Amino acid sequence: MIPIKIETAWRGTSDCKACGIRDMVLFSDLNEHDFGLIHAPIDDLNFQANQTLFSQGQASQGVFTLRAGLVKLVRTTAAGEQRIVCVLKPGNVVGLEALATGCYDTEAIALTGVSVCRIPSEVVHQLNQNSPRLHVRLLQKWQESLSEANDWLAAINFGTARQRVFQLILKMRDADNAELTTLFSREDMGSMTGLKLETVSREISAMVREGVIEQVDKVGRRYRVLNAQHQA
Numbered sequence: 001m002i003p004i005k006i007e008t009a010w011r012g013t014s015d016c017k018a019c020g021i022r023d024m025v026l027f028s029d030l031n032e033h034d035f036g037l038i039h040a041p042i043d044d045l046n047f048q049a050n051q052t053l054f055s056q057g058q059a060s061q062g063v064f065t066l067r068a069g070l071v072k073l074v075r076t077t078a079a080g081e082q083r084i085v086c087v088l089k090p091g092n093v094v095g096l097e098a099l100a101t102g103c104y105d106t107e108a109i110a111l112t113g114v115s116v117c118r119i120p121s122e123v124v125h126q127l128n129q130n131s132p133r134l135h136v137r138l139l140q141k142w143q144e145s146l147s148e149a150n151d152w153l154a155a156i157n158f159g160t161a162r163q164r165v166f167q168l169i170l171k172m173r174d175a176d177n178a179e180l181t182t183l184f185s186r187e188d189m190g191s192m193t194g195l196k197l198e199t200v201s202r203e204i205s206a207m208v209r210e211g212v213i214e215q216v217d218k219v220g221r222r223y224r225v226l227n228a229q230h231q232a
Helices: 032-036 121-130 132-156 161-171 186-193 197-209
Strands: 042-047 052-054 063-068 071-076 082-088 107-110 114-119 180-182 213-215 222-225
Touching: 082 186, 114 121, 132 161, 161 186, 161 197, 161 222, 186 197, 197 213
Parallel strands: none
Antiparallel strands: 042 114, 052 107, 063 114, 071 082, 071 107, 180 222, 213 222
């Protein structure tokens, strides 16, 4: 966890009320009275790519609303194997399970530079007890998290290698431009799809040659989807 910078900590609620993705985040339905119940700071934090927001098994320090960037959730099994279980995008809430268990059940790692709001657990519990709007929103976010994890599992862990890689490409499309998709290291893609690094690289290269996708940067992270109906 990187240290909180006092100069960037939210000591009031005005920034929450003016949040640019307010309609997507946990506090979207709160009113003036609800905001008046917030007495602990909501921290505005930035992480660089590959920095850890929290570790698996770590005691909860709050939940995180993702405002910008991508975060991967990694779970380590009893055998010591690591598996990426989901990738989160702006608007997602990270670490919700810790509200119930008191600790995080995955490791959250920034895939890109990310901006998050860290909301102390006591703030969420206080509002949950006093605001039916937040209670409903929490249940909604929890259900979204479960559905998203199940969708990831169903889409990228079954089928041929081509089908798994192509479904991951579609899953990573930009929310505001479905033609563009952001990928990440081939190792991470292999971890998510259960494929070897070489297999992932081979399938991506084949789809570029076949005109299914088009590389639009120099490092092989940004692609344009030319045929979203491709029969993988």
